[in-house]
Amino acid sequence: MSNTETKPSDSLITTDVETGSNDRTAPSDRTAVAARDLNVFYGDEQAIDDVSMEIPEKRVTALIGPSGCGKSTFLRCINRMNDMIEVCRVEGDIEFGGKNVYDDDVDPVALRRKIGMVFQKPNPFPKSIRDNVAYGLKIQGFDGDVDERVEESLKGAALWDEVKDQLGSSGLDLSGGQQQRLCIARAIAPDPEVILMDEPTSALDPVAASKIEDLIDDLAEEYTVIIVTHNMQQAARISDRTAVFLTGGRLVEYDDTTKIFEDPEEQRVEDYITGKFG
Amino acid sequence: MTDSTESPDLQRRSGLTRLKEGTYGGFFAACAVITLLTTVAIIATLLSDALMFFAEVPIREFLFSTSWSPNPRGGGQSFGIVALVIGTLTVTITAAFVALPVGTLTAIYLSEYATSSARSILKPLLEILAGIPTVVYGYFALVYITPALKATLFPEMSTFNALSASLMVGIMTIPMVSSISEDAMSAVPDDLRQAGYGLGATKFEVSTGIVVPASISGIASSYILAVSRAIGETMIVVVAMGAQARMPAVRETLLGIPYINPTDVLLDSGMTITVAMVQIAGGDLTGGTIPYDAMFALGLTLFVVTLVMNVLSDLIAERYREEY
Ligand SMILES: Nc1ncnc2c1ncn2[C@@H]1O[C@H](COP(=O)(O)OP(=O)(O)OP(=O)(O)O)[C@@H](O)[C@H]1O
Numbered sequence: 298m299s300n301t302e303t304k305p306s307d308s309l310i311t312t313d314v315e316t317g318s319n320d321r322t323a324p325s326d327r328t329a330v331a332a333r334d335l336n337v338f339y340g341d342e343q344a345i346d347d348v349s350m351e352i353p354e355k356r357v358t359a360l361i362g363p364s365g366c367g368k369s370t371f372l373r374c375i376n377r378m379n380d381m382i383e384v385c386r387v388e389g390d391i392e393f394g395g396k397n398v399y400d401d402d403v404d405p406v407a408l409r410r411k412i413g414m415v416f417q418k419p420n421p422f423p424k425s426i427r428d429n430v431a432y433g434l435k436i437q438g439f440d441g442d443v444d445e446r447v448e449e450s451l452k453g454a455a456l457w458d459e460v461k462d463q464l465g466s467s468g469l470d471l472s473g474g475q476q477q478r479l480c481i482a483r484a485i486a487p488d489p490e491v492i493l494m495d496e497p498t499s500a501l502d503p504v505a506a507s508k509i510e511d512l513i514d515d516l517a518e519e520y521t522v523i524i525v526t527h528n529m530q531q532a533a534r535i536s537d538r539t540a541v542f543l544t545g546g547r548l549v550e551y552d553d554t555t556k557i558f559e560d561p562e563e564q565r566v567e568d569y570i571t572g573k574f575g
Numbered sequence: 576m577t578d579s580t581e582s583p584d585l586q587r588r589s590g591l592t593r594l595k596e597g598t599y600g601g602f603f604a605a606c607a608v609i610t611l612l613t614t615v616a617i618i619a620t621l622l623s624d625a626l627m628f629f630a631e632v633p634i635r636e637f638l639f640s641t642s643w644s645p646n647p648r649g650g651g652q653s654f655g656i657v658a659l660v661i662g663t664l665t666v667t668i669t670a671a672f673v674a675l676p677v678g679t680l681t682a683i684y685l686s687e688y689a690t691s692s693a694r695s696i697l698k699p700l701l702e703i704l705a706g707i708p709t710v711v712y713g714y715f716a717l718v719y720i721t722p723a724l725k726a727t728l729f730p731e732m733s734t735f736n737a738l739s740a741s742l743m744v745g746i747m748t749i750p751m752v753s754s755i756s757e758d759a760m761s762a763v764p765d766d767l768r769q770a771g772y773g774l775g776a777t778k779f780e781v782s783t784g785i786v787v788p789a790s791i792s793g794i795a796s797s798y799i800l801a802v803s804r805a806i807g808e809t810m811i812v813v814v815a816m817g818a819q820a821r822m823p824a825v826r827e828t829l830l831g832i833p834y835i836n837p838t839d840v841l842l843d844s845g846m847t848i849t850v851a852m853v854q855i856a857g858g859d860l861t862g863g864t865i866p867y868d869a870m871f872a873l874g875l876t877l878f879v880v881t882l883v884m885n886v887l888s889d890l891i892a893e894r895y896r897e898e899y
Pocket residue numbers: 339343344362363364365366367368369370371382384
C-alpha cells in the first residue's frame with residue numbers, strides 16, 4: 298500500500314507541460330496537514346476566515362491569492378510561527394499527523410523540528426555554509442555524521458557542486474539564488490516531514506527561480522511541500538494542488554492544480570487567475 | 576512633450592539664500608574646528624609637560640619603580656608608577672567582572688526576552704543609572720557596600736578598599752555595556768531569528784547561537800568602552816578606595832614565581848593613576864615643579880592606554896563586522 302505505487306508512470310509527464318507538469322497529479326491517499334475551521338485574528342482584524350482544507354502528503358500544494366489575503370498567516374499557523382506575534386490569536390485546529398498542533402501539550406519547538414520553513418528573502422546565518430546547514434542538526438542534538446548529512450542536504454538542495462570547495466566560507470558570500478538554496482538545504486538537513494515556503498523565489502532572478510522550482514519538484518519525492526506564491530505560472534508548473542484564497546482570508550477554491558487553472562468552479566477564481574482581479 | 580510650454584524652474588537661488596547656506600556651513604565648520612583644536616591642544620600640552628618630566632625622572636624609574644611619593648614631607652621624592660598601575664588594573668579587572676557579564680545578559684534580556692512594556696520601563700531606568708553622578712556612587716560604596724561586605728564576607732577589610740570601589744565602578748559601567756550591546760542585538764535582522772525559530776530553536780538558542788554571534792562586534796566595542804571608562808574613573812575611587820599608593824606584598828610560589836595575592840590588593844586601600852593625578856592637582860603646586868609635571872606623565876600614560884583601547888575596539892568592530 299505504499300504511496301509511490303499509486304503514482305502514474307513517468308511516461309505521462311512529458312506531454313501537457315502547461316499545468317501539473319509532473320507525475321504526482323493523482324491525489325495522495327494520506328493527509329499530512331489539515332486545517333479545520335481555522336480562524337486567525339490580529340487584534341480585532343480577521344486574517345483567516347473559517348478555512349478547512351486537507352493537504353496531501355508528499356505533494357506540492359500551492360497557496361495563491363491577492364496580497365493581504367492571509368496566505369502567509371495560514372502558512373505560519375502550520376508551524377506555529379504566529380505564536381511569536383503578540384496580537385495574533387488562532388481558533389480552530391491545525392492537524393499534523395492526526396494531532397492538533399494547537400493542543401496545550403504540543404511544544405512548538407518540537408513541532409518546528411518536523412516542519413521546516415523557507416522564507417521569502419534568503420536569510421542564511423552569518424556563519425559558514427557548513428554551519429548554516431548543520432545548525433538545525435546541532436540544536437536538535439543530531440548524533441550521526443554531521444558532515445555526511447550536510448553533504449546530503451546540499452546535494453538535495455542542488456547546491457553541492459557549487460559550494461563543495463568552500464564549505465568554510467560565509468553563507469553570505471553566495472549569490473541570492475545560492476543563498477536561497479542554502480536555506481533550503483538548512484531546512485531539509487534535520488529531515489522534516491513538511492516544508493513550508495513563503496514566496497521562496499520572489500526575491501530571485503528568473504534563472505535562479507527556475508532552479509528552485511526544479512528543486513521543489515524533487516523535494517516532493519520525500520517531503521510535503523506547501524508553497525505560497527504570487528506567480529501563477531509557477532503555481533501551475535510546480536504544484537499538484539492549488540488553494541485560492543481571496544480577500545478576507547477565505548479559501549475560495551481548493552482542487553487539483555490542473556482543475557483550478559483550466560476549469561475553476563468559481564468565476565472569481567478564474568478572474569483572479571487570468572489577471573482580471575487582484 | 577512638445578506641449579509643455581513652461582520650462583522647469585532651474586534658476587539659481589537668490590543671493591540671500593546662498594549667503595545663508597554659506598553662513599550655516601561656516602558655522603558648523605567652526606564648531607568642528609574648535610573640537611579639533613581642543614583635542615590637539617590637550618595632546619600637545621600632555622606631551623610637552625610629560626617630556627619635561629621625563630627630562631628630570633628617567634622613564635625607566637617611572638615605569639618600573641614601585642614607590643610613588645611625589646610630595647614627601649621629609650624629601651626624597653619617587654615617581655614609580657607600578658603601584659598605581661596595580662591599583663588601576665585591580666579596579667578595571669574587578670569592574671569588568673561585574674559589568675561585562677551583567678551588562679551582556681541585561682542586553683540579551685532587553686533585546687530578546689523583554690516584552691515591550693518591560694523594555695519601556697527598564698531602558699529609562701538604565702539610563703538613569705548611567706546619569707547618576709559618580710561621586711554619589713562613590714559615597715554609596717563607602718557608606719553601604721563596604722560596611723555590608725565587612726559585616727558578611729570580609730571582616731578584615733579596611734574602610735577604604737579597592738573591592739567596594741571596583742564593584743561600584745562595575746555597576747556604574749553596566750548601562751554602557753547593556754545599552755550599546757542591546758543596540759547591536761536589536762540591529763540583527765528579524766529574518767535571522769525567524770530562520771532559527773523555523774528550525775526549532777528555542778529562544779535561548781536563538782539568543783545565544785544566532786543573535787549574540789551576529790552582534791559580536793558591537794558587544795566587543797561596548798566592552799572596550801566600558802573598560803576604558805573604568806580605567807579613567809576617578810571619583811568613585813577617590814571616595815571609596817582611599818588614596819594611598821600602597822605596593823602590595825609580592826609573594827613567591829613554591830617554584831619561585833612572584834605573585835601578588837588579590838585579597839592583599841582588594842581588601843586594602845590603594846591608589847589608581849587617576850587618583851594620583853587628582854591628588855597632585857589638588858595640592859598647591861605651581862607649574863615647573865617635578866610633581867606638577869608628573870601629573871602630565873600620568874595623563875599621557877592614561878591617554879595612550881585608552882587610545883590603544885579605542886583603536887582596538889575599532890579594529891575589532893571592523894574585523895567582525897557582520898553584513899547579515
Ligand atoms: N504581524 C501582523 N500584525 C498585524 N496584522 C498582520 C500581521 N501580519 C499580517 N497581518 C494582517 O493579516 C492580513 C493577512 O496578512 P498575510 O501576511 O497573511 O497576507 P499574505 O496573503 O501573505 O499577503 P502577501 O501576499 O502580501 O504576502 C493582512 O491584512 C495583514 O495586514
